[in-house]
Amino acid sequence: MESQVEQYELTHPSADAVELTAVLAALAEPMRLNMVRTIEAVGADDGMTCLDVREKGGFTASKSTLSHHYKVLREAGLVVMWWVGAKKHVRLRRELVDARWPGLLDAILRAELTDQKAPQG
Template structure:
C-alpha cells in the first residue's frame, strides 16, 4: 500500500448542487476557483490568501469534496484543476455565471 493517502473525489453522479453552491459561497474558496479558472491549474499554497495554512487546507478540501475541483499529488504539493466538464454537464451555465460575476477581491 502507498504511504500517500488517496484523495477522495466524488464521481459525477454524486456531485450535488447544494454542496457546490455552499463551496462557492465562501469568498476565499471563490478566489481559489477564480484563480484556477484564470490559470488552468494551480498548486496549493501559491495564492496569497488571508488565511492560515490549516484553514487553506480546509478550503481546498471543501472544494474537492463538493466536486468543484480535482486535486492530484505532485511531489509534496497538490495541483488543483476545475472539474469544469462535470460541473457544466450537471449544472449548465453555473460555473460561467459564477466566474462572470463582479469580483470583490479586485
C-alpha cells in the same frame, strides 16, 4: 511508486454524487469563491499547486484554513487534486460541473469580473 502519499486519500465525488447545494455552499464562502476564481484564471491543464493559488490569490489565511477550504471544494466536486511529488496540484472540474449544471460555473465566474464595476457604466 504509484501513490506517494497514501495516507491522505483524495476521494473525488463522481458526477452523479455531486449535489447542487454542496456546490452552492462551497462557492458561497468569499475566500473559496476567490480560490476558484484564481484557479480558473490560470487554468493550466497541469493545474497549479496549492501554494501557487495562495500566492496568486493573495490569501493570508493559515495553512490549515486553506487546506480546509480545498477539502470543501474537492468534496463539492468543484476541483480535482493530485500529488506531484511533495506538491499538490489543483484543477477545476469544468467538465463535470458544466455537464451537470450547464451555465452555472460560467455565470458565477463571469460575475466575478462584472462585480467590481458599476451596475450601469
